[in-house]
Amino acid sequence: MRLKKIAVIGAGLSGLVTAKTLLEYGYDVQVYEKENEIGGVWAPSRHYPGLTIQNTRDTYAFSDFRMPKHYPEFPTGEQMLAYLKSYADNFALTPYINLNHEVLSAIQTESGLWKLLIRNEQKGFNVEVDFLVVCSGTFSEPFIPQTEGMENFINAGGSVFHTTKVNSPDLYKNKKVAVVGFGKSACDITSSIAECAQKTYIIFREPKWKVPKKILGINYKYIILSRFGEALTKLKYRNFVENIIHTLKIPSAALGFMQKVFAKQQSLKTANLIPDVSITDMLHGELSVESDGLYKKVVDKKITAVRGEIKSYAQNGIELSNGEKLDVDLVIYGTGFKQTLKFLSDEMIKKFTDSKGDYLLYRNILPVDVPGLAFVGYNSSFFCNLSSEMGALWLAEYLKDKIALPSKEEMKSQVTEHLNWRRKFRQNALYKNASVYPFNITYVDQLLKDMKAKLPLGSLLSEWLVVVEPANYAPVKQKIMQRN
Numbered sequence: 001m002r003l004k005k006i007a008v009i010g011a012g013l014s015g016l017v018t019a020k021t022l023l024e025y026g027y028d029v030q031v032y033e034k035e036n037e038i039g040g041v042w043a044p045s046r047h048y049p050g051l052t053i054q055n056t057r058d059t060y061a062f063s064d065f066r067m068p069k070h071y072p073e074f075p076t077g078e079q080m081l082a083y084l085k086s087y088a089d090n091f092a093l094t095p096y097i098n099l100n101h102e103v104l105s106a107i108q109t110e111s112g113l114w115k116l117l118i119r120n121e122q123k124g125f126n127v128e129v130d131f132l133v134v135c136s137g138t139f140s141e142p143f144i145p146q147t148e149g150m151e152n153f154i155n156a157g158g159s160v161f162h163t164t165k166v167n168s169p170d171l172y173k174n175k176k177v178a179v180v181g182f183g184k185s186a187c188d189i190t191s192s193i194a195e196c197a198q199k200t201y202i203i204f205r206e207p208k209w210k211v212p213k214k215i216l217g218i219n220y221k222y223i224i225l226s227r228f229g230e231a232l233t234k235l236k237y238r239n240f241v242e243n244i245i246h247t248l249k250i251p252s253a254a255l256g257f258m259q260k261v262f263a264k265q266q267s268l269k270t271a272n273l274i275p276d277v278s279i280t281d282m283l284h285g286e287l288s289v290e291s292d293g294l295y296k297k298v299v300d301k302k303i304t305a306v307r308g309e310i311k312s313y314a315q316n317g318i319e320l321s322n323g324e325k326l327d328v329d330l331v332i333y334g335t336g337f338k339q340t341l342k343f344l345s346d347e348m349i350k351k352f353t354d355s356k357g358d359y360l361l362y363r364n365i366l367p368v369d370v371p372g373l374a375f376v377g378y379n380s381s382f383f384c385n386l387s388s389e390m391g392a393l394w395l396a397e398y399l400k401d402k403i404a405l406p407s408k409e410e411m412k413s414q415v416t417e418h419l420n421w422r423r424k425f426r427q428n429a430l431y432k433n434a435s436v437y438p439f440n441i442t443y444v445d446q447l448l449k450d451m452k453a454k455l456p457l458g459s460l461l462s463e464w465l466v467v468v469e470p471a472n473y474a475p476v477k478q479k480i481m482q483r484n
Helices: 013-024 077-090 150-155 184-193 225-235 238-246 249-264 294-299 384-399 408-422 438-451 457-465 470-482
Strands: 005-009 030-032 100-110 113-121 124-129 129-135 159-162 178-179 199-204 304-307 311-313 319-321 325-327 331-334 373-375
Touching: 005 100, 005 124, 013 030, 013 077, 013 384, 113 129, 150 159, 150 311, 178 325, 184 199, 184 294, 184 457, 225 238, 225 249, 225 438, 238 331, 249 438, 319 373, 384 438, 384 470, 438 457
Parallel strands: 005 030, 005 129, 129 373, 159 331, 178 199, 178 331, 199 304
Antiparallel strands: 100 113, 113 124, 311 319, 319 325
């Protein structure tokens, strides 16, 4: 493709690696970020108490830029942001990043060019580009469900926030706090604030399995974040070795054993937090790593775990769906995000989504019916840095006409077939079909196959027997790029 100018929307993890990769391929790239700092979900405005990454530092890095050795095994949000800033500085990306620049609209002309209306702190202006890459992410707009009486509760002196807005102890110190949700952010913040809040509740529809950072004293990465760990969870797309593993029924035995270990280590029976479903039922993106101290604090009565939903607000608290009333000053929602693409028209969005609003992207990157548009970062996985980096590399190869694509009909068929299969399972972590769970490293393998590349045998064996290591992919990436 004879392209000159490419616009990247978003300067989070995916936007940075996309800009770097496209610049390395010789394109004229500009990144537009509406916030005043890079980072995306790791930006300071989204830091909450207890925020850490849930991978270990060696598995949550780009292939050619390791995290500092002095970082702890599970870096904090501040350290992750510092890492991304260092990445941008190291690869000289800063001159290409336009902060405080919000893309208000992106309209594709009949010739295929994109006309962008952009607003910065001073004015609005237009930019015309040949290709548009969306990296604004699947966690774009914090979601708080509107509930009866909420306004009266706030007017009476109560407070309601999303986890991303809880960035000062003054908000919760000596307060009676209810945190809503059982995902990672909800559990992180609940455990963190329990030390200084007057009273702490966590309210949830159902408890979920959480992976201990150490399983029987072993760092969880050696059990979960390896190719063998992924093989245990694969219900589809299995290779010869993985088929043998499943034929021998190793996954059911291993996952059943892990479930018992988790329950014992975390005192789930005592805490009355044993999930209703098995770990197997949560393999499609619902599993997260245990928040430090959460279960012990529930057992020690420092946190009160309540199953239910907020039915309504009163001036002095909340009423739950089970009829229970709680006297609280502050409600914090860890209820996820809405995925919005406000800069695209409804007509354009319909070209790459279905009737349920789920994305229909080939390789989680290309909207088949919209040439000149791509998405990077809409492939959430355990290895977000690596999957975004390989996605950006795949896109660059595609732009150089190095990817042999199937017909449009075949691409659409593959996307639809996978989505229909995925819908047979729990929908909680479908993320509008913008995730690749539980096929985290399988997805990367597929991208490499499309690029006619693969890991060396030694690296492959290491990832089967030890842990997936993003640094293994740096020489592979280099070989791919040297072809150009």
